[in-house]
Amino acid sequence: MNGGELPVSDLEKFWRTDDELTAAERAAAYGIDLSLIEDNLRLSASERMERNEEALALVRSLGKPRGSRAGT
Amino acid sequence: MQGLKDLLCRIASGGVDFVLAGGFGATAHGCSLVTRDVDIVCRMEPDTLLRLHEALEGLRPVHRMTPGRLPLTREQAEDGQLKNLYLSCDWGQLDCLGEIKGLGGYAECLARSEPLDLAGHKIRVLTLEALIAAKRAVGRPRDLHAVLELEAIRERLQK
Numbered sequence: 001m002n003g004g005e006l007p008v009s010d011l012e013k014f015w016r017t018d019d020e021l022t023a024a025e026r027a028a029a030y031g032i033d034l035s036l037i038e039d040n041l042r043l044s045a046s047e048r049m050e051r052n053e054e055a056l057a058l059v060r061s062l063g064k065p066r067g068s069r070a071g072t
Numbered sequence: 073m074q075g076l077k078d079l080l081c082r083i084a085s086g087g088v089d090f091v092l093a094g095g096f097g098a099t100a101h102g103c104s105l106v107t108r109d110v111d112i113v114c115r116m117e118p119d120t121l122l123r124l125h126e127a128l129e130g131l132r133p134v135h136r137m138t139p140g141r142l143p144l145t146r147e148q149a150e151d152g153q154l155k156n157l158y159l160s161c162d163w164g165q166l167d168c169l170g171e172i173k174g175l176g177g178y179a180e181c182l183a184r185s186e187p188l189d190l191a192g193h194k195i196r197v198l199t200l201e202a203l204i205a206a207k208r209a210v211g212r213p214r215d216l217h218a219v220l221e222l223e224a225i226r227e228r229l230q231k
Binding site: 011014017023026027032036037038039040041043045048049052053056057059 | 108224229
């Protein structure tokens with residue numbers, strides 16, 4: 001995803017829906033990996049939430065000092 | 073380790089009437105953004121807040137936005153003066169909102185929600201349309217990614 005790196009003035013165009021792009025095309029132009037959405041749509045809502053937990057746990061573990069372990 | 077989904081189930085099993093909104097609501101619809109809090113819309117009235125307080129018993133809920141992160145007390149729940157709650161507890165962060173910009177209060181959000189079965193718990197989540205409307209109404213740069221994903225999901229589901 002590279003949208004977050006764009007200046008705010010450049011982000012403005014992505015809020016618009018009169019650009020003749022499909023929503024998928026607009027999302028892809030912003031830098032969103034549409035395959036992640038496709039993967040998610042194959043899951044149940046409950047499974048999507050569990051996937052969020054897994055990603056969150058990974059983020060937390062990466063934020064810990066070197067050598068530390070979960071639960072310690 | 074227990075997480076946000078377990079927190080939602082806990083609140084639901086406690087008899088709290090709410091509508092799931094925000095980033096975790098978007099997750100339920102297929103958004104790939106990782107979120108670390110649960111946003112719910114509920115009536116910020118003593119009955120609801122007392123149920124919430126009881127549901128969170130043992131999870132050490134504190135007001136995470138206040139200095140000293142003071143605990144959520146039964147007295148505060150009974151008082152009925154709270155407009156929003158920004159909590160942190162052992163299972164994650166929980167925001168309880170009296171209304172959602174662009175949608176309205178609990179009744180309006182309930183009317184724009186759909187059922188969701190979560191590990192045997194029947195909860196309500198804002199519809200895809202309502203989530204898009206809410207995030208567009210807020211319009212922060214950080215909401216743009218979610219809007220674009222949700223609109224792509226809506227388009228994909230309409231095919």
